[in-house]
Amino acid sequence: MKTPEVAENPVNLTKCLQNVRVVLSHTSHPGNIGAAARAMKTMGLEQLYLINPRTFPDAQADAMASSAADVLQNAVVCSTLDEALQGVVLVAGMSARVRDISQEVLTPRAAMPLLVEQALQQPVALLFGTEMSGLTNDELARCQVMVRIPVSPSYTSLNLAAAVQLISYELRLAAGLGEYAAPLLSPAPAEQVERFFVHLEQALHDIEFLHSKHSTKLMQKLRRLYSRARLEQEEINILRGILTLSTEYHGKLKQQAKDKA
Amino acid sequence: MKTPEVAENPVNLTKCLQNVRVVLSHTSHPGNIGAAARAMKTMGLEQLYLINPRTFPDAQADAMASSAADVLQNAVVCSTLDEALQGVVLVAGMSARVRDISQEVLTPRAAMPLLVEQALQQPVALLFGTEMSGLTNDELARCQVMVRIPVSPSYTSLNLAAAVQLISYELRLAAGLGEYAAPLLSPAPAEQVERFFVHLEQALHDIEFLHSKHSTKLMQKLRRLYSRARLEQEEINILRGILTLSTEYHGKLKQQAKDKA
Structure with a gap:
């Protein structure tokens, strides 16, 4: 859908979202208009x-919009569908139910x-009908794409x-803006993980938890656990610190016992 | 993620959704609880x-739940996170922001x-924090998966x-329940489309719109238009009916002109 050039340029993609208008037709509840503005933003x-909202502007719309007040303030109130779709080259209608029209x-x-592909160049519209009955047949006839x-x-x-909210989210993801700079896991390299397992096995022998007879199977189980967790370097350092202290403590106890004897 | 057996069995997948609990911690606004119940359903x-909702049950929650009143009525009110997570084997926490914890x-x-893979067998939880501050560090510590x-x-x-709503939607799609029996386009077979184009070209010659010199290029353009629309059989029938009448009408006019001459 997207050329590599566009995919690598988030500015274009953000601009493309500005070519997307959300058209709400004959909305009954002003709270829904406000919540829709917040969802969009x-x-x-x-x-x-x-298009002909029953009550707008309205305090309830403002309350539900939260900090998306600018979207409400810049909203274009129209009296006809033609007005709302002026300049739009692609209309996607939201349909809640299966229609007679095939x-x-x-x-x-x-x-x-x-929608994204088209919005990279020209305005497109997402058309939503009323809360109770959705889009009228006249509105449906203006849609090139039907979405459910x-x-x-049940x-x-x-x-x-x-x-x-759902449609805006899918649009954002379709525009390639669904990824974010997240703190990803940074697993430690294999040799560090292996050093931990060697240390662990040695320590478990030292404290006499492991006995040579059962050690292989137990070490396999512990390997499975820690491999699944994909240890980071810092976690390996913490675990090895614990191992070191445990064995020291155990060593001292053994030494004390020996001294007493 | 899913075995073919499971993927072919929507009953299993619907049941798997019953293994998913939505846990809302310390929610301030009862309207959000009601709207969340509706979104889930x-x-x-x-x-x-x-977990310790500020006000529940509440008339505003009921109003926002619409016909998801049963979800509210069956909601389990807990006083601790432990209580809410009892029996749960996988907890996914919703995080709105990047945290210090890596x-x-x-x-x-x-x-x-x-979540779906696990919910096929055992209960899982989606954990949502408060409206103002999200999850606490103690709550975060209980999550095996963080989702943003x-x-x-901006x-x-x-x-x-x-x-x-968004998370429940993604969960439904992940469970393979995002498809529906929709009235799909049933494009006509190639030979029917070709017969239409032959008819169209003949008719355009008959009414003297096409002249042999330009006909190839114009027919290419008309082919492009109708190919893009992927004509259905009924549409072809309608268009050919129009062509038939147009040429008849034109033929009659020509005959009248001839008779007069």
């Missing part, structure tokens, strides 16, 4: 279009890369702002 | 554990398959219920 979307319906994961979020068959009633 | 999760942090998409939802660097403040 957490994923880097900022263009909110409202139209291809994609999962968010399949659809969002198409997978839900549990309870399909996704909240509007929750749907905006 | 849309994705097939039902086990809600609440622990490997996974994306939801990378982490949820691990990718967010926009606004990271994801609502608690929105986070529950």
